[in-house]
Amino acid sequence: MNISKLQDSVYLATGKIPKGKLATYGQIARAIGKPRAARAVGSALRKNPFAPKVPCHRVIRSDGEIGQYAGGQKKKIAMLKKEGIKIRDGKAINLDQKLYCFKRSFL
DNA sequence: GTCGTGACTAGCC
DNA sequence: CGGCTAGCCACGA
Numbered sequence A: 001m002n003i004s005k006l007q008d009s010v011y012l013a014t015g016k017i018p019k020g021k022l023a024t025y026g027q028i029a030r031a032i033g034k035p036r037a038a039r040a041v042g043s044a045l046r047k048n049p050f051a052p053k054v055p056c057h058r059v060i061r062s063d064g065e066i067g068q069y070a071g072g073q074k075k076k077i078a079m080l081k082k083e084g085i086k087i088r089d090g091k092a093i094n095l096d097q098k099l100y101c102f103k104r105s106f107l
Numbered sequence B: 001g002t003c004g005t006g007a008c009t010a011g012c013c
Numbered sequence C: 001c002g003g004c005t006a007g008c009c010a011c012g013a
Helices: A005-015 A025-031 A038-047 A073-083
Strands: none
């Protein structure tokens, strides 16, 4: 369990993302109570000790871009496509439709 | 305790 | 609309 508190919060929030839905780093950061910690969220996901448990590939940028991925953006895009997310030129379409509403129980 | 880096965001030109 | 810069947060050395 050698994980920091920030990581724990990020994994918890990310794990709540249902299949077929997406979330932005900023959204997760906000969900954990740190709306300015989008970077820290990415750093936490990069370690991702809960690989299959935490769908880090469902987390994308606020611009609708896929963002980085430990296994490569290509893999991330492929997985998202399989989940039902449509990707075009490395960007998620219908993003507003696929975005997931986070709970504010953290606050 | 200080410095540097990174799966980001928003603002400015 | 597109590209660039600065700002923020957390972690590791």
